[in-house]
Amino acid sequence: MKTVIVTGASGNLGQAVAKKFLNEGYKVIGTVIPNDPAAINMNDPNFEAIAVDLTSEDDAGKFVQTAIEKNKTIDVAVLTVGGFAMGSIAETKMADMFKQYKLNFETAYHVARPVFIQMMKQNSGRIFLTGARTGIDMKNSKGMIAYGLSKSLIFRLAELMNGEAKGHDVVTSVIAPSTIDTPQNRKAMPEADPAKWVKPEDIASIIHFYSTQEASALREPVLKVYNNA
Numbered sequence: 001m002k003t004v005i006v007t008g009a010s011g012n013l014g015q016a017v018a019k020k021f022l023n024e025g026y027k028v029i030g031t032v033i034p035n036d037p038a039a040i041n042m043n044d045p046n047f048e049a050i051a052v053d054l055t056s057e058d059d060a061g062k063f064v065q066t067a068i069e070k071n072k073t074i075d076v077a078v079l080t081v082g083g084f085a086m087g088s089i090a091e092t093k094m095a096d097m098f099k100q101y102k103l104n105f106e107t108a109y110h111v112a113r114p115v116f117i118q119m120m121k122q123n124s125g126r127i128f129l130t131g132a133r134t135g136i137d138m139k140n141s142k143g144m145i146a147y148g149l150s151k152s153l154i155f156r157l158a159e160l161m162n163g164e165a166k167g168h169d170v171v172t173s174v175i176a177p178s179t180i181d182t183p184q185n186r187k188a189m190p191e192a193d194p195a196k197w198v199k200p201e202d203i204a205s206i207i208h209f210y211s212t213q214e215a216s217a218l219r220e221p222v223l224k225v226y227n228n229a
């Protein structure tokens with residue numbers, strides 16, 4: 001049985017990814033925040049929820065090491081933890097920048113680094129980092145500069161990881177969604193048309209496909225999951 005790590009497993013995207021991989025016969029290790037108020041509706045013997053503070057590099061490293069010791073290999077890692085904030089340049093202080101950096105970059109790097117090291121040792125694996133449309137081009141980050149800048153680093157990290165992994169069967173992809181169709185986004189944007197957004201389940205299916213043998217020849221993927229938004 002293959003093993004996948006899903007960070008942010010109690011979130012809308014995290015739950016969709018976890019359910020997809022469980023349905024495809026994977027063992028899923030999902031991270032949740034300590035005292036997570038969100039409910040996870042997964043009663044599957046192949047699902048394990050672990051409370052870990054991913055803003056702590058030590059805690060994240062111990063979590064990954066334990067997963068490796070128990071499962072021997074990590075086949076896939078899907079890192080969905082992050083946070084959003086609005087703010088123009090005038091409204092964004094350095095403290096706001098650091099908050100988004102910690103939420104969107106540090107939480108990813110703290111897991112991606114030890115997972116990447118393990119995958120290089122086993123010479124196989126797929127890592128999915130969650131970027132955003134705003135991180136691809138800064139013109140899309142107007143009014144949300146701390147968020148956009150922090151997400152832009154995700155793309156640079158993937159480039160560096162793929163550069164180091166050249167010649168190995170280890171590939172890092174970046175998921176770049178437009179607006180994800182979640183209850184929270186529907187509430188926040190009642191005038192918008194959610195039919196143009198992208199469903200978490202569709203993103204999960206794309207991630208799974210990029211983890212399969214059929215997609216094994218792909219390198220340096222950036223998955224622009226925009227739908228019609």
